[in-house]
Structure formats: C-alpha cells, structure tokens
Amino acid sequence: MPGTVKAKLVYKLFMPPLKKFKIGFDLDGVIIDHTQNKILVAAEYGFKIQPWQIASQYLKHIIPPEIYHQLQDKIYGPLTLSAPMITGALTVLSEMKNMAGLFLISRRQSPLFRTTARKWLKTNLPGIFSAEKIFFVATDADKNAICKKLDIEAFFDDRLSVLGQLTSVAGRYWFNQHEAPGQVCPTGITEIKSWSNFLLKMKRLSLTQPFE
DSSP states (O other), X not given: OOHHHHXXXXXXXXXXXXXXXXXXXXXXXXXXXXXXXXXXXXXXXXXXXXXXXGSHHHHTTTSOHHHHHHHHHHHTTGGGGGOOBOTTHHHHHHHXXXXXXXXXXXXXXXXXXXXXXXXXXXXXXXXXXXXXXXXEESSHHHHHHHHHHHTOOEEEESOHHHHTTOTTOSEEEEEOTTOOTTOOOOTTEEEEOSHHHHHHHHHHHHTTSOOO
C-alpha cells in the first residue's frame, strides 16, 4: 500500500468524529399548522379572525380569557391530531435529518397536550425526531435551559418573544408564516417565510460550521 494512501486511511480511522450541527425546532406554528382549526374554533365562539391573528400575542387581545383557554384546550388537545403540517416541513426535515442533529423543544404544559403532540409526530413525522430528542417544557424560558444543555446552535420558532429569551443560541430564526403586519424582526434574529428559505440558510451556515 503506497505511503500516502496508508497515511490517509490511518487518519480516517483515528481522526475524531466531527460534531454534528444541532438545530432546535418549535412544534406548533412551525411544524404543525393550526391556522384553519383556530379560525374555525374562533368562529364557533363568534369571532372572525384572519390567519395572521392566530398567534397567541394577537389572539389574546381578540378573544376573552375564558374563551381563549377553551380554544387552547381544543386546539392542542383532540384537534391537534387533525391539523396538517406546514407546507415544506416534511421535505426539508427529511433532507436535514442526515445532515444535522434535529431536536424538538415545545412548550406544552398539559400531559394531554403532550400526548396528542407525540401521536401527531408518530403519524406525520416517523423517524425524524427520535424519542430522546423530543422535549416538552412548561414555560418559554425553559426552552433556553434545554438549548444550553444540548448546545443547540440554531433554533426555529414562530414567536419573537421566545427567540428573545434564547440567549444561549447563536442562530435564532423567526418563522413569519402569515407575514403579520407591523411586526419588526429585531437585530440578531433572522426572519424566515418558508421552510425552503430556512433550509437555504442552514446550508449556507454549514459552509462555516459543517453539518457533519
């Protein structure tokens, strides 16, 4: 065996494995699309809302607290199972699962809400997020603690208030699915309008921090 070939083989056998780039994802509003369910449930209570108003920071100012909590119970309980996936999520996650470490970090407090989320994931995204890479937290602030513990390097969320608390994460990406009017993306956070856009950003980032 020529010396140079032998040297390359030895290097490949004993070189330390490269650390996989770690990406964290929110679930609701990023992967699961609750738009139509929220519009329909709100209508049942007599409220007409636009797609951009489904986010909690808007909905709380439109619907009274007691009705809002009832709506949440329906959306994140039984109706989760009928909710579709955000366009492009399956294609992008399927491509990324072999390129990076994918982690799901979602704020779902109720055991029922967590159960329906796991059932949805099992049905719609089998093999994408392994059980040990799925985390449910009680508060938005808890997301930062999990990200710090896992060394998450990029996080994809639909709420600026959450991303603002992720001080341990270098790359913070805001999914502005319905292009809410008047929302300004703060410095240090990148606005994303589609999953294909997010994939492009991650591929560009991988040029300086290889996925594997």
